[in-house]
Amino acid sequence: MGIKEFMLFLHIIFASFWVGGMIFLVLVLSPFVRKLPIRDQAFQEVGRRFSFYGTLLTLLGLFITGLFNIHYILGFPNLFNFSNQYTLTLWHKIGLFLIVVVVSLVHDLYFGKRALESGFYRIMARILGFVNLILGLAIVYFAVVLRFGG
Template identity: 80%
Template sequence: MILKEVMLFLHIVFATLWVGGMLFLVFVLAPFVRKLPMKDQAFQEVGRRFSFFGTLLALLGLFLTGLFNIHYILGFANLFSFSNPYTLTLWHKIGLFILVVIISLIHDLYFGKKAVESSFYRIVARFLGFVNLLLSLVIVYLAVILRFGG
């Protein structure tokens, strides 16, 4: 069935957009923007754009394609079968995903918007972004574990 391949493909594309976007921000864009005279405004503009594509679109896409993948690979009836290592790993991935969504909302809707106002908000926004990147990389690692059976 081609639908399962398309959904897995989309899931990987959304994960690439999310995690790859964060890695690009950290390693390429941030060092460059810090040298600009209007760095605060540049970070705000990039943050707004990444918030829509890299956060809203990517996380929503991951959620929807993830639901399909759960249904196809495991079945919702087996989602609470905790004796299966695959299911346990999947629940760790789901839990971290929920945490990433919460941290993203706090970062994007509160601290990121106020980062121009003070160094405190800037430091907290940077810290939340760093935590989100680490958690997202752990989620990718868990996805690899799931690919090999859990």
């Protein structure tokens, strides 16, 4: 396995952990935790841990491996060649990624930390988490489109 294949492999692992973790939280963990008497504390602890592993580390890993993938697959000089569909699709993916970073920061550092203070913060944290999941799935869609040529 060469460096190009290894970087793409890592990129897919990071994406799987990130999106898969969000799907797991929504479909498996949240329905269970809502039934617990310590649900608020459980959500805070799970949120804190996932914020570190599932957001901070994976988004950083996706950013770094994404730069390597741009270099090996497209080349940085071609990144601003908007005459081909591959580059346009890549920019859609990059744009969504940047939005995800902002939404994640607002979710994790503001609303998530205050979710116990009021229903408004709790609802906003849930909405932003859901928005992040939808954006993550859209990024996966664009990755599939890129895999088939753009």
